[in-house]
Amino acid sequence: MPLEGLAAPSLRHNVPHSTSSAGHCPALKDQSRPDRGHCHGADSTIVAGMTVAIRLAGETDLPVLRRIEVAAGKAFAEIGMDEVAGDEGLPEEQLRAYQQDGRAWVATDAADHPAAYVLADVVDGNAHIEQVSVDPDHAHQRIGQALIDQVGRWARERGHPALTLTTFVEVAWNLPYYERLGFRRLTTAEVTPGLRTIRDHEASLGLDRWPRCCMLRAL
Numbered sequence: 518m519p520l521e522g523l524a525a526p527s528l529r530h531n532v533p534h535s536t537s538s539a540g541h542c543p544a545l546k547d548q549s550r551p552d553r554g555h556c557h558g559a560d561s562t563i564v565a566g567m568t569v570a571i572r573l574a575g576e577t578d579l580p581v582l583r584r585i586e587v588a589a590g591k592a593f594a595e596i597g598m599d600e601v602a603g604d605e606g607l608p609e610e611q612l613r614a615y616q617q618d619g620r621a622w623v624a625t626d627a628a629d630h631p632a633a634y635v636l637a638d639v640v641d642g643n644a645h646i647e648q649v650s651v652d653p654d655h656a657h658q659r660i661g662q663a664l665i666d667q668v669g670r671w672a673r674e675r676g677h678p679a680l681t682l683t684t685f686v687e688v689a690w691n692l693p694y695y696e697r698l699g700f701r702r703l704t705t706a707e708v709t710p711g712l713r714t715i716r717d718h719e720a721s722l723g724l725d726r727w728p729r730c731c732m733l734r735a736l
Contacts, residue, residue: 569660571667574621574634579612581631582623586650596688598727607648612636615647622667624660635664637671640711643733644672646682662698669736679735683715686728700732707733 574582586606594602615621615636623631633651637644646668651661669680682700684691692702708716712731719729 569663570625570629571622571663572625573619574612574616574623574631576613576616578623578631578634579609579616582612582621582634582650583607583609585631585634585652586648588653589650592653592690593688598688600723600726606650607636622664624655624664626655633660633664635661635668637668639677640681640715641709642677643679643681643709644668644675644677645711645715646680661694665698669734673736677736679733681712681731681733683712683719683729683731686730688727692730692732695732695734698734700734703731703733707731 583606587604590602590604590606592602593599612621620637622635624633626632631652632655633649635649636647638647639645646665649661649664665680672680680700681703682695684695686692686702696702703712708731716729716731719725
């Protein structure tokens, strides 16, 4: 099945240090703003006993999403992955394509400012998580998990049987984190043509300097 809306990938999957089981920040609550599309395709969800507002991203959110990705990516410098940490992230025009197609969601704080976001593609019939980034000021609150679950709900509504993603194997907030969320590493034989295309492109960007893999979570 062809890739739908596939962007040039960012150099990272960012859920830095979001593996804590600490309670969710009480500031993350439902503060809907219709001009940003909160009521159009997403709802509040409960994370660690608190209500988190997850809504579709709006046009005015796009510059903030870039800043979140850059800030979240700085954690890679702490483990010697300076090239990844220095990546500028997806250009605003690519973020806009996700936003306009209803495949970009944000988790917001009490003032409806994005604290994290997720982007989704459709690859070989599955919903593919292109990017997850959490602002470091909102880490340890399971926001990344809530956003991934939102993509799962979106995928089930459209009949997609699974979520997929590509990620770094040896980064604590990448493969081990996703395993805790129910993803499993795909074998070489299980990697579908679309995922292989993504991995080939990642390799062309130099990302295979560090081990990477494809993962899947059945819905």
